[in-house]
Amino acid sequence: DAGVIQSPRHEVTEMGQEVTLRCKPISGHNSLFWYRQTMMRGLELLIYFNNNVPIDDSGMPEDRFSAKMPNASFSTLKIQPSEPRDSAVYFCASQFGTEAFFGQGIRLTVV
């Protein structure tokens, strides 16, 4: 298995633009998580899905953030409009049972 695949690896965008981050979980894993990592705040859970259904989005910082999981093999995290303070590394992780498998992360820079 190729593991959790995230794209793009790096994204640089201008403030105010829409950003879409993509994730392909490991086949057969029924839970998917989006995390944001910064030096200041560490690893923050934004939202997680179980069987494609959003279970808890209390970590989503603002209405500018939205996430979807239209099927078991794909999820997106969208930021619209983006702001410089959104700059961070965004991780997707899929989980079967209690063990999470992380993607390599997407480094987002909003200028």
Next chain:
Amino acid sequence: GQQLNQSPQSMFIQEGEDVSMNCTSSSIFNTWLWYKQEPGEGPVLLIALYKAGELTSNGRLTAQFGITRKDSFLNISASIPSDVGIYFCAGDTGGFKTIFGAGTRLFVKA
């Protein structure tokens, strides 16, 4: 909400030294997990603990699930430069969500 207190925040050690880090919580967890994150990568699972009192080793790494189910520690023996990274503890209460600690940054001087 549930929180994990991980310590120390960072460690600067000499190659060959042993390392110890721990996690505590006011909540009870069913599972404790330890992850390592290397620069430019996502966290990778090192050890999973499923039973109170359980002591598990993975090479030079040893981790224990505290008997109160509210704490766990990770030891690394005879550290080497490739041990450098951020070590996260994580706890699972039996629901869908895993709670992560803030991480311990390990620096190893050759």
